[in-house]
Amino acid sequence: xxxxxxxxxxxxxxxxxxxxxxxxxxxxxxxxxxxxxxxxxxxxxxxxxxxxxxxxxxxxxxxxxxxxxxxxxxxxxxxxxxxxxxxxxxx
Amino acid sequence: xxxxxxxxxxxxxxxxxxxxxxxxxxxxxxxxxxxxxxxxxxxxxxxxxxxxxxxxxxxxxxxxxxxxxxxxxxxxxxxxxxxxxxxxxxxxxxxxxxxxxxxxxxxxxxxxxxxxxxxxxxxxxxxxxxxxxxxxxxxxxxxxxxxxxxxxxxxxxxxxxxxxxxxxxxxxxxxxxxxxxxxxxxxxxxxxxxxxxxxxxxxxxxxxxxxxxxxxxxxxxxxxxxxxxxxxxxxxxxxxxxxxxxxxxxxxxxxxxxxxxxxxxxxxxxxxxxxxxxxxxxxxxxxxxxxxxxxxxxxxxxxxxxxxxxxxxxxxxxxxxxxxxxxxxxxxxxxxxxxxxxxxxxxxxxxxxxxxxxxxxxxxxxxxxxxxxxxxxxxxxxxxxxxxxxxxxxxxxxxxxxxxxxxxxxxxxxxxx
Numbered sequence: 001x002x003x004x005x006x007x008x009x010x011x012x013x014x015x016x017x018x019x020x021x022x023x024x025x026x027x028x029x030x031x032x033x034x035x036x037x038x039x040x041x042x043x044x045x046x047x048x049x050x051x052x053x054x055x056x057x058x059x060x061x062x063x064x065x066x067x068x069x070x071x072x073x074x075x076x077x078x079x080x081x082x083x084x085x086x087x088x089x090x091x
Numbered sequence: 092x093x094x095x096x097x098x099x100x101x102x103x104x105x106x107x108x109x110x111x112x113x114x115x116x117x118x119x120x121x122x123x124x125x126x127x128x129x130x131x132x133x134x135x136x137x138x139x140x141x142x143x144x145x146x147x148x149x150x151x152x153x154x155x156x157x158x159x160x161x162x163x164x165x166x167x168x169x170x171x172x173x174x175x176x177x178x179x180x181x182x183x184x185x186x187x188x189x190x191x192x193x194x195x196x197x198x199x200x201x202x203x204x205x206x207x208x209x210x211x212x213x214x215x216x217x218x219x220x221x222x223x224x225x226x227x228x229x230x231x232x233x234x235x236x237x238x239x240x241x242x243x244x245x246x247x248x249x250x251x252x253x254x255x256x257x258x259x260x261x262x263x264x265x266x267x268x269x270x271x272x273x274x275x276x277x278x279x280x281x282x283x284x285x286x287x288x289x290x291x292x293x294x295x296x297x298x299x300x301x302x303x304x305x306x307x308x309x310x311x312x313x314x315x316x317x318x319x320x321x322x323x324x325x326x327x328x329x330x331x332x333x334x335x336x337x338x339x340x341x342x343x344x345x346x347x348x349x350x351x352x353x354x355x356x357x358x359x360x361x362x363x364x365x366x367x368x369x370x371x372x373x374x375x376x377x378x379x380x381x382x383x384x385x386x387x388x389x390x391x392x393x394x395x396x397x398x399x400x401x402x403x404x405x406x407x408x409x410x411x412x413x414x415x416x417x418x419x420x421x422x423x424x425x426x427x428x429x430x431x432x433x434x435x436x437x438x439x440x441x442x443x444x445x446x447x448x449x450x451x452x453x454x455x456x457x458x459x460x461x462x463x464x465x466x467x468x469x470x471x472x473x474x475x476x477x478x479x480x481x482x483x484x485x486x487x488x489x490x491x492x493x494x495x496x497x498x499x500x501x502x503x504x505x506x507x508x
Contacts, residue, residue, distance in 0.1 A: 019393035
């Protein structure tokens with residue numbers, strides 16, 4: 001359990017939020033052209049990093065807005081939070 | 092030579108104050124080369140090594156473990172064993188394991204305290220009732236014992252459950268698998284370790300894998316904290332850390348690692364003689380032989396390797412436990428812990444070859460791997476020894492995420508996720 005600094009509401013308890021998994025997975029621009037392997041990559045394969053990971057979160061019980069987070073999954077320490085569409089910070 | 096455990100060895104050792112018991116397994120330094128190396132000394136990894144040696148005559152093998160054996164999820168679960176899964180492939184896999192459990196203590200000459208006390212799954216809404224009835228029929232078609240119980244029968248089987256229609260999520264019925272039950276988790280790891288060691292398997296603890304060396308598309312060996320080990324076959328059974336090992340080989344897996352929590356109460360006199368699981372309110376409980384209530388909670392929804400878990404998850408589970416079992420309202424909890432579970436998108440495991448020759452993965456067991464330990468080891472050993480899956484684990488290949496032939500057990504199979 002940890003605190004999350006929502007870019008719209010400020011610091012709130014983690015239980016107000018919903019984790020949305022790995023960030024920056026781009027939706028295929030040409031879905032009809034994709035091979036089965038490429039679909040598997042997009043739909044199922046995940047980095048699942050132990051260490052610094054870029055991920056999406058949703059303030060489900062607050063403003064309900066999505067945003068991005070850089071978090072160390074080995075100790076749950078939050079490194080950075082940035083809005084959707086913003087460039088991810090260099091790590 | 093390995094001394095057999097028996098009532099006579101117990102008496103004999105009692106005379107020397109139990110100070111001269113033979114070591115259950117050796118503590119060897121790694122050799123330069125093995126025919127196969129298993130990465131991960133949990134129950135599944137040790138079982139794999141045991142069956143490789145026993146059934147496939149591969150004795151020049153090693154198990155490398157970064158901590159101590161059985162110190163990961165094998166020692167951190169709620170020890171529930173059952174095989175009442177919905178789909179044919181899962182039923183085959185888990186019932187194979189259950190059949191081995193039934194004779195495991197005798198086979199290993201090690202008491203794993205397997206207790207077929209039954210597992211009851213509760214229904215709390217009409218959809219639950221339909222799902223559980225459907226699963227009962229599916230189980231019986233697959234030769235797995237299953238019965239559907241009415242609310243009255245649930246109450247009769249486990250009298251402390253609150254079956255009042257006035258509670259928030261009333262008990263509308265349930266299913267019962269009588270062959271299901273629990274086992275002592277540590278004993279499973281120790282029994283397999285002792286058995287494998289007796290057949291010449293090297294169990295190397297405090298040995299973390301740092302890299303996988305490849306020559307083109309084949310495995311050449313592993314880099315560890317105890318040096319390089321040459322081998323042509325690497326079987327990875329690393330549970331929550333499977334993605335970390337896969338990354339070393341440049342392989343991608345469809346896994347997400349999340350904390351799963353459990354907790355035990357102070358020990359009390361026998362009060363619940365079965366295992367009761369409830370998916371809808373997410374509470375499951377049994378009682379250990381020491382008398383502690385063993386309670387399973389859910390996973391957190393975010394990826395984490397912290398082995399902790401969030402407080403509100405435990406709180407939610409205890410709320411549900413108290414509603415279903417008002418008699419537990421004064422119980423105090425003794426310990427809480429978290430384990431890192433690797434969850435597949437279809438909530439089914441991966442027991443598979445990979446695109447890299449000589450590299451095999453046994454992962455993705457998610458929240459329910461303990462029950463499968465013997466079957467998983469047996470089938471994974473078969474896959475490694477023959478470089479081909481057994482027919483019981485053929486469906487659990489890595490390629491199903493490309494072909495779309497998933498074994499979707501999410502919510503359908505009494506799995507509490």
